[in-house]
Amino acid sequence: MDRESSVDAFIELDRVEKVFDVRKKTGFLKREVRRVRAVDAISFTVARGEMVGYIGPNGAGKSTTIKMLTGILVPSGGRLRVAGIDPSRERTRLAHRIGVVFGQRTTLWWDLPLIDSYRLMHRMYRIPDARYRENLDRLVELLELEALLDVPVRQLSLGQRMRGDIAAALLHDPDVLYLDEPTIGLDVVSKARVREFLRELNAERGTTVLLTTHDLQDIEQLCSRVMVIDHGRLVYDGGLAGLHQAGESERTLVVDLERELPPIGVAGAQVVKVEGPRQWLAFPASASAAPLVARIAAEYPLVDLSVREPDIEAVIARMYVERETVVPGAQSS
Numbered sequence: 001m002d003r004e005s006s007v008d009a010f011i012e013l014d015r016v017e018k019v020f021d022v023r024k025k026t027g028f029l030k031r032e033v034r035r036v037r038a039v040d041a042i043s044f045t046v047a048r049g050e051m052v053g054y055i056g057p058n059g060a061g062k063s064t065t066i067k068m069l070t071g072i073l074v075p076s077g078g079r080l081r082v083a084g085i086d087p088s089r090e091r092t093r094l095a096h097r098i099g100v101v102f103g104q105r106t107t108l109w110w111d112l113p114l115i116d117s118y119r120l121m122h123r124m125y126r127i128p129d130a131r132y133r134e135n136l137d138r139l140v141e142l143l144e145l146e147a148l149l150d151v152p153v154r155q156l157s158l159g160q161r162m163r164g165d166i167a168a169a170l171l172h173d174p175d176v177l178y179l180d181e182p183t184i185g186l187d188v189v190s191k192a193r194v195r196e197f198l199r200e201l202n203a204e205r206g207t208t209v210l211l212t213t214h215d216l217q218d219i220e221q222l223c224s225r226v227m228v229i230d231h232g233r234l235v236y237d238g239g240l241a242g243l244h245q246a247g248e249s250e251r252t253l254v255v256d257l258e259r260e261l262p263p264i265g266v267a268g269a270q271v272v273k274v275e276g277p278r279q280w281l282a283f284p285a286s287a288s289a290a291p292l293v294a295r296i297a298a299e300y301p302l303v304d305l306s307v308r309e310p311d312i313e314a315v316i317a318r319m320y321v322e323r324e325t326v327v328p329g330a331q332s333s
């Protein structure tokens with residue numbers, strides 16, 4: 001990494017590895033040690049204020065990476081810095097700079113009213129009184145928590161609890177927020193609310209966000225950059241558009257004709273389905289639909305048409321399958 005790029009880098013990983021030794025009993029007194037390379041020479045940097053998606057299939061190494069970034073796990077190799085701090089060496093100092101939300105677990109005290117968890121965090125993080133009040137007021141307003149403050153956490157719905165957890169992670173004004181499945185199990189309205197809040201947080205405060213999710217709409221709506229990890233290796237790092245290219249994604253032109261006709265023959269697209277006078281034509285997502293539409297309109301009795309965007313889920317599924325393939329945008333390590 002050159003000096004220039006490291007100036008703005010807020011999160012820096014240079015060939016970071018994590019190897020677990022898993023002991024398995026294979027006989028009466030025999031044990032076998034199996035080495036699991038959960039994170040395999042991963043390198044990337046995230047600049048201050050970036051909002052980046054970190055995605056991959058189950059067991060890819062996402063949580064292990066996040067745990068190393070928070071200092072919970074010590075890397076087996078490589079170099080790791082967050083805000084210039086080595087997380088595993090200075091975990092407490094780093095804790096003041098980062099916020100973490102695990103969608104599947106809560107950091108709140110289950111039996112206490114929500115506000116009591118916040119009061120405890122006020123003390124734990126030694127947040128100056130004025131700052132605590134200001135942050136609490138703002139978060140309560142933005143996340144609509146006012147009516148919930150006196151409710152014990154165990155009585156909150158999943159969406160309410162998630163908003164409560166996000167506020168807890170931000171009370172001490174962290175520079176970086178790690179979100180692990182922040183919208184898991186939420187209904188459409190709650191998801192929209194959480195996403196809207198994250199967008200505002202990033203725009204207003206410039207908080208750096210690393211987002212791990214299986215919900216690709218989270219990524220599409222929040223992140224301009226996405227990293228894909230599979231079997232511990234970074235297989236893609238770039239924009240969403242590039243991801244479509246890497247996964248060779250296709251858009252679909254849905255054409256309504258005046259009458260039933262044999263499949264349309266037009267260069268640059270392929271008919272994938274015919275139903276009465278309606279035909280579906282697939283074409284590369286990177287190509288423009290305009291010339292295609294012009295050609296069809298000139299040669300066929302066209303009544304109506306629409307373009308369907310590629311399904312990013314299918315694109316990523318294809319990438320996982322073809323993970324051995326070197327894709328554009330993948331970082332060499």
Ligand SMILES: Nc1ncnc2c1ncn2[C@@H]1O[C@H](COP(=O)(O)OP(=O)(O)OP(=O)(O)O)[C@@H](O)[C@H]1O
Nearest residue numbers: 020022036038056057058059060061062063064065
């Ligand atoms: N403490 C541990 N001891 C041994 N192996 C572990 C440990 N933690 C994780 N692993 C292994 O490391 C690999 C990566 O796991 P990790 O939890 O980081 O994946 P993930 O991408 O977060 O998956 P998911 O989407 O299912 O949460 C898996 O093979 C997992 O079994």
